[in-house]
Amino acid sequence: MRVTQKLSYDTYITNMMRQQDEIYRLHKQLSSQKKVSAPSDDPVNAHNLLTSRTLLSRFEQFDRNIGYGKSHLGMAEQALDSAKDVIIRLQELAVTAASGTSTADTRNNIKTEVDNLFDQLVSIGNTNYDGRYIFSGFESGTPAFDQTGAFQGDANVQSIRVNLSSSVAIGANGGEVFSGANGGIDIMAAVAAFSTALGANDGSGIQSALGSLETSFNQVSNAVSDIGGRVSRLNSAAGDISVYSLELKSTISGIEDVDMAELVTDLKAGEVAMEAALASAGRVFRLNIFDYL
């Protein structure tokens, strides 16, 4: 092949540009720490990257939902625990009132405390968290119970998404737990009846209050363990999410993050090739026939 000066210069420039382009590309990756900055850099993995990111953002949202749900359930659990304490105190009072030594006077004294406890139950039923009455169902703007202990909310419980396929109810319905809407006992009415029996010095009424308070305690206690079950569901969902998220993050990082060792090696190789090109060009350009003629 006949090689002319212009041919060697042009070839040299082309190769030089290619080397520089390669070094520029590696430098860009080094400074951004990302090997994929546009889908065309790695079309095969771009789709994977995008879907992983979307999924990750959903998991982060589930994680936030679960956090909110846990504090909501925690609030309900706390309220129902204090309701249990109130009922235990009521049971103690009922036992005292039912004993043969109780007089109308002592029963009247007990009634005062029972009335206070009744008010306390109503205020527990009206627990407010983050501006919402947690036992009112969807009517979260309205207190769950009025002064007489009548339920004013509706029969719903709010649910939140905890993973791609399931939801968890994040509370208990006051109508169900306190007023026995689903075939249980109306605790408020039971306590009110107990108070009435005390006021009327009605021994058999007090006896039957003993029984109804027992049922009430069980009803609240069941609701508490139900909530406990849901909290542990949320915890296991959160655990799953952190595992999945970690996996997704490592997928994403595998696709878009640079491998420093590889990158630095490539860069070094590129620099060596560049130096070789420069050196060879220097030699070729020094050769000149006019030096010999």
Place this chain on the structure above:
Amino acid sequence: MSSLNAVFDIAKSALMATQKAMNVTSHNISNANTDGYTRQRAELTAKEPVIYGGLYFGTGVDASNIQRVYDSFNTIQLRTSVSLLSRHETAGGHLSGLEAVMNGLDGSSLSTRLDALFNSFEEVATNPSSYGERSALLANANALADSINTIDSGIRLNIANINGTIEGKVDEVNSLALRIAELNGQIAGTELAGIAANDLRDKRDILLEDLANIVDISVTENGNGQADVFLGGSFIVAGTRTSGMSLAADPREPESYNIILNGATINSRISGGSLKGDLEGLAYYQGVHDKVNLLSASLVKEVNQQHAAGFGLDGSSSTDFFAPLSVYTRGSVSNSGGAIVSSAFVDDLSQVTLDDYEIRFAGPGSYTVVNTSTNMVVTGGAYTSGNPITFDGLNVTIQNSPLAPAAGDRFTVSVMENAARDFSVAITDANKVAASSTAAGVPGDNANATALADLRDALTVEGATFGSFFQRVVTDLGTEVNNVKLNARAQKAYSDEIRAARESVSGVSLEEEAINLVKLQRAFEAAAKVMQTADQMLETLLNIR
């Protein structure tokens, strides 16, 4: 005739020929770095001999011709590869631009903002009575709208730019054609006189390569040495005549040009050059624009339908979340009647298909409505000026203005056309976000907010979810960009090879010319010596007394 005088003549012819060859060598050396220059060679031939005394005597040397060292096949190859290279490079540039507009992998991309919107719906579902979550939802919805609007305006701007480039290129093609035709005239004139028009041919080759850079051409040389240039089978230069290329708006697609040569539209016959790259880029831009419009229209349709079914904190219902879809209509430029569209709107969002339609008139009294996406007739009937035509949830009124429509008149109807441009959030009061599914459920009911959040998993756009549809568009684009870049790289390597082959044959080698220089110098010296010797011999003769 063998005389000393003849020796003088022979020496003279050698001196003359050597000077001519020297001239060519110096021309070569001075053009060693000129683009498109073809090295020349002086062709030396022995002059006609004479017979004297039964012997043939030579009469010296003659520079009979100055030839270009030229491989015509290589030139054709080079032109073809230049066309392909500039096509791939141009298309690659446009597609990279589109990729930048779509901004697919960035943290602020449309994909991220779609995720944020649906996460916000879920956030509202978690805490439906809280103002904070609702107002964050509106902020995220507005961010999504910004993202879609930005993509739309980026695409529109680039489409306009590409069209501007096409206009410029058509002008350039025409001016190149004129200059080639002019050179054709000069070359034919020179060569008829028997002189090789080497440098003019080089100039013409450069112009032809410039032309091939813009559009793929085929070149044939006629008997007079004139280059006839054909483009898509139709001539643009024939001898010294040219045919002008022109542009006309495409009646179907107002954003596109038809390229016209000799009365025919040749868009589909252009297969190379940067013009082809522009056309390819334009088609891709329009394809992606359609998809972004489809995505926007689907978002408006699905979200608004679900949102209208719910109730806001203030008890409001049937509220539009995004600004409702507008109906775009356009009369074809070839309409000959006088009817115009006086109003067009969406009647029933649930029935809207997002396909494009055409209302076609068979005559002034009857029309049919055709879904141009499926090519099915949707409805039809007798036309009465001012009576609304309803189909697939749309309501379009056409009226005489004052003339009636003529047979063959068409009106395009589309809810997609400007969907991305007009995409915006209609709600400004966060309390109107309909999280509840019943009026009685306010404020704690989150069922409608959950249903809105669930739309992210619904297969609503061409069998895909909103998110995966956009991701598909971006990924397809990435694959295409990558392909075009690979094509361009391969084509670049190939055309570098051909250019090297051309340079190898036709390029000027300074070593070669330097040696020529020495060779010619010695030849000149020798011829002068012959002359001197002959002179001395003559003097010897004259000194004989």
